[in-house]
Amino acid sequence: MKKDLIVIGAGPAGSMAAINSKCDTVLIDQRAEIGVPKQCAEGVSESLFKKIGIKPKKEWISKKIKYTSLISPSGIEIKLDDKRVKKAKFGFVLNRKNFDKGLAEIAANNGTELMPKTRFIKAERTENGVKIYAKRFNETIEIEGRILIACDGVQSKVAKSFGLNTTLPLRYIESCYQYEMTNIEIEPAVELYFGRVYAPGGYVWIFPKGENSANVGIGIVPSLTEKRAKDYLDDFLKRERLKGGKIVEINAGAVPISTPLEKTYADNLMICGDAARMVNPLTGGGIHTACISGSIAGKIATKAIEKEDYSEKFLSEYQKLWKNEFGKELEYYGKAQEVLIKLTDAELDKIAESLQEIKLESISTMEILKAIVKMNPKLLWKLKSLIT
Amino acid sequence: MVKINKDICMLCGGCASVCPFNCITVTEREVIIENCRECGTCEKFCPVGAIE
Ligand SMILES: Cc1cc2nc3c(=O)[nH]c(=O)nc-3n(C[C@H](O)[C@H](O)[C@H](O)COP(=O)(O)OP(=O)(O)OC[C@H]3O[C@@H](n4cnc5c(N)ncnc54)[C@H](O)[C@@H]3O)c2cc1C
Ligand code: SF4
Numbered sequence: 105m106k107k108d109l110i111v112i113g114a115g116p117a118g119s120m121a122a123i124n125s126k127c128d129t130v131l132i133d134q135r136a137e138i139g140v141p142k143q144c145a146e147g148v149s150e151s152l153f154k155k156i157g158i159k160p161k162k163e164w165i166s167k168k169i170k171y172t173s174l175i176s177p178s179g180i181e182i183k184l185d186d187k188r189v190k191k192a193k194f195g196f197v198l199n200r201k202n203f204d205k206g207l208a209e210i211a212a213n214n215g216t217e218l219m220p221k222t223r224f225i226k227a228e229r230t231e232n233g234v235k236i237y238a239k240r241f242n243e244t245i246e247i248e249g250r251i252l253i254a255c256d257g258v259q260s261k262v263a264k265s266f267g268l269n270t271t272l273p274l275r276y277i278e279s280c281y282q283y284e285m286t287n288i289e290i291e292p293a294v295e296l297y298f299g300r301v302y303a304p305g306g307y308v309w310i311f312p313k314g315e316n317s318a319n320v321g322i323g324i325v326p327s328l329t330e331k332r333a334k335d336y337l338d339d340f341l342k343r344e345r346l347k348g349g350k351i352v353e354i355n356a357g358a359v360p361i362s363t364p365l366e367k368t369y370a371d372n373l374m375i376c377g378d379a380a381r382m383v384n385p386l387t388g389g390g391i392h393t394a395c396i397s398g399s400i401a402g403k404i405a406t407k408a409i410e411k412e413d414y415s416e417k418f419l420s421e422y423q424k425l426w427k428n429e430f431g432k433e434l435e436y437y438g439k440a441q442e443v444l445i446k447l448t449d450a451e452l453d454k455i456a457e458s459l460q461e462i463k464l465e466s467i468s469t470m471e472i473l474k475a476i477v478k479m480n481p482k483l484l485w486k487l488k489s490l491i492t
Numbered sequence: 493m494v495k496i497n498k499d500i501c502m503l504c505g506g507c508a509s510v511c512p513f514n515c516i517t518v519t520e521r522e523v524i525i526e527n528c529r530e531c532g533t534c535e536k537f538c539p540v541g542a543i544e
């Protein structure tokens with residue numbers, strides 16, 4: 105098969121790349137069913153759909169979120185609701201299975217050739233492009249193209265096959281585990297439990313999905329503990345809050361918290377989303393960045409193909425543009441994560457106490473961090489790198 | 493060579509992203525390990541303890 109553009113991985117990054125390409129594009133994914141299994145807590149902020157210029161379908165959204173609750177190791181709860189936050193924004197808990205499949209469908213309807221159950225094996229460069237080998241059912245197929253966009257998620261095998269080192273050290277990955285549960289009481293809020301008692305290097309989350317159901321999950325930094333993510337979550341489930349809860353689905357996954365690859369392009373190649381480690385290292389959120397980087401890569405690929413220039417120099421524009429969008433932000437959150445990981449549970453409790461009376465202008469993570477720094481001068485030496 | 497307990501494994505793909513020697517591929521139905529150097533990194537990552 106011959107195409108202009110080959111996109112690998114039909115997650116949010118890959119589908120957005122395909123949607124934004126105006127050339128002959130093929131999008132392959134190893135999954136037989138796009139979006140399944142879900143490996144996500146599904147939380148996004150309200151700005152996502154405006155940013156990517158796509159109107160959300162009803163079935164993409166499970167629940168509208170009105171506020172965030174932060175819970176400290178000793179159980180102090182800080183409700184960041186509209187009493188505390190002047191310009192409160194809302195968020196959504198998505199239905200990722202429908203969202204991912206929906207985006208792939210839009211790509212297919214815009215002319216992209218969509219190939220599920222097609223697994224990337226390896227790539228090689230040709231005279232003026234790339235050739236990939238992929239396994240589709242029991243057949244090995246070859247696809248030739250001008251440009252390859254790697255959106256194959258956390259495994260990042262495509263970049264590795266080009267000789268790029270995308271290995272994540274155990275300190276810079278979250279080991280994640282999650283139960284979708286029903287028969288529990290929920291508020292229209294995301295709840296985040298911080299501290300080593302709950303989750304060393306990460307947090308436990310409760311993200312509501314329906315009337316009485318939620319994603320209850322955990323991310324831990326595996327270099328900080330001998331125990332498994334699953335062990336911590338099973339402990340958490342013993343609390344009163346979740347006693348009557350019934351598990352309806354089990355998920356596991358990995359989140360890179362390393363800040364992005366230094367170089368996300370090469371001749372004939374761009375790398376997006378999780379594959380390029382574009383995740384907010386503090387929150388573990390990567391849907392926004394996957395969608396935005398994918399969109400940019402799709403547009404740049406189109407331009408490159410029009411100009412017949414697939415050189416690294418031409419494609420470097422991709423990195424410039426995504427850095428403009430969220431580069432600084434991810435760097436800042438990377439620093440914040442370095443700080444958070446060093447705080448003791450006692451310090452976290454102290455911070456929670458100081459935040460009980462907090463009043464904020466808006467609910468950005470940045471604002472909360474600044475408030476923390478302001479109200480905890482004694483912790484300044486630990487927090488000073490966050491004051492910008 | 494490390495062994496994957498298929499009954500426990502969730503096919504989450506995380507072990508493949510931490511292996512320093514790029515030995516692991518997680519497909520939609522199995523974990524393939526080639527040329528393992530027994531460094532133990534993947535075992536430490538696994539959220540469910542499927543790697544022995
Ligand atoms: C437990 C957990 C909770 C999370 N919660 C949130 C959250 O609440 N909010 C948020 O914003 N982010 C969250 N994230 C992060 C978010 O899920 C990712 O950042 C996002 O999915 C990245 O999108 P992507 O398109 O880059 O990769 P993915 O969504 O991972 O898509 C990659 C695609 O590539 C395919 N693929 C992989 N290898 C191959 C191959 N060899 N050949 C063909 N196809 C291949 C896969 O099948 C997959 O469909 C969470 C992650 C985890 C693990
Ligand atoms: S990390 Fe564990 S659960 Fe995930 S794919 Fe590897 S062995 Fe399976």
Ligand code: SF4
Nearest residue numbers: 511528529531532534
């Ligand atoms: S033990 Fe080390 S070398 Fe072997 S598969 Fe695991 S991470 Fe790779």
